[in-house]
Amino acid sequence: MAESEPAVKPPDLKDGDDVGSRLKAVRRMHGLSQRELAKRAGVTNATISLIEQNRVSPSVGSLRKVLDSFPMSLAEFFTLQFDDSSQIFFRADEMPDMGTGSVEHRLLGSGIQGREMSILYEVYPAGSDTGPEMLSHTGEEGGxxxxxxxxxxVGAEAAVLGPGDGYYFSSRRPHRFRNPGDCDCILVSANSPPSV
Incomplete structure (x- = not known):
């Protein structure tokens, strides 16, 4: 008869960290019931319940099997921050205009520390543009x-886009934007890493 895997806490788990509470938080974050998680992981509902109550300490292999249901690695599970109180929803008046000249660039989540992308609500008045010089910077952008x-x-290529049309390119390629129409152009764009 094979020995079962010992219950081991990975070395990055600090004393006092609670596997059960973490599992419960991750399960809720993904909107799953205990029953749904158990079904996905191929274990009993009672197993999930006992782990969340810290009445059973799962082996690394068992925990990995449960986490594969999300999917999430052991490292992610033990380093995930649950106390993130960053703002999630933003009203129009909470997005500062980062634009220059006549072009409006309203930045979503401007106060979020460590932001990894910029999402912009842009308004190009008729005839406006980003200037005569082509832009170029690191990252990618789309809109x-x-x-x-x-x-x-973008480089030697140009296209006039209308409602529902979009673009996506490496920001290292020289590029510029212009509104050739006779009314405002409204655009939702993103770039990563953030340039604003």
């Missing part, structure tokens, strides 16, 4: 036109 028209030039 979708909500209304109006936007001429996007």
């Amino acid at each position: 979708i036109v909500v209304s109006g028209q936007l001429e996007v030039t």
Whole structure:
């Protein structure tokens, strides 16, 4: 008869950290009931319940099997921060205009520390543009036109985009934007890493 795997806490788990509470928080974060998680992991509902109550200490292998249901690695499980109180929802008046000149660039989540992307609500008035010089920087960017028209030039290629049309390219390629229409162009765009 094979020996079962010993119950071992990975070395990055601090004394006092609670596997059961972490599992419960991760399960709730993913919107799963104990029963749904048990079914996905191929274990009994009682097993999940006992782990969450800290009445059973799962082996590394057993915990890995449960975490594969999310999917999530052991490292992610033990380092995930649950006390993140960052703002999630933003009203229009909470997005500062980061634009220059006549182009409006409203930045979503401007106060979030360590932001890894910029999401912008942009308004290009008729005839406005990003300037005569082509832009170039690290990262990637993309956007979708909500209304109006936007001429996007990337290197030697150019296209006039309308509502529902979009673009996505490496920001290292020289680029510029211009509204050739006679009304405002509204655009939702993103770039990573954040340039604003």
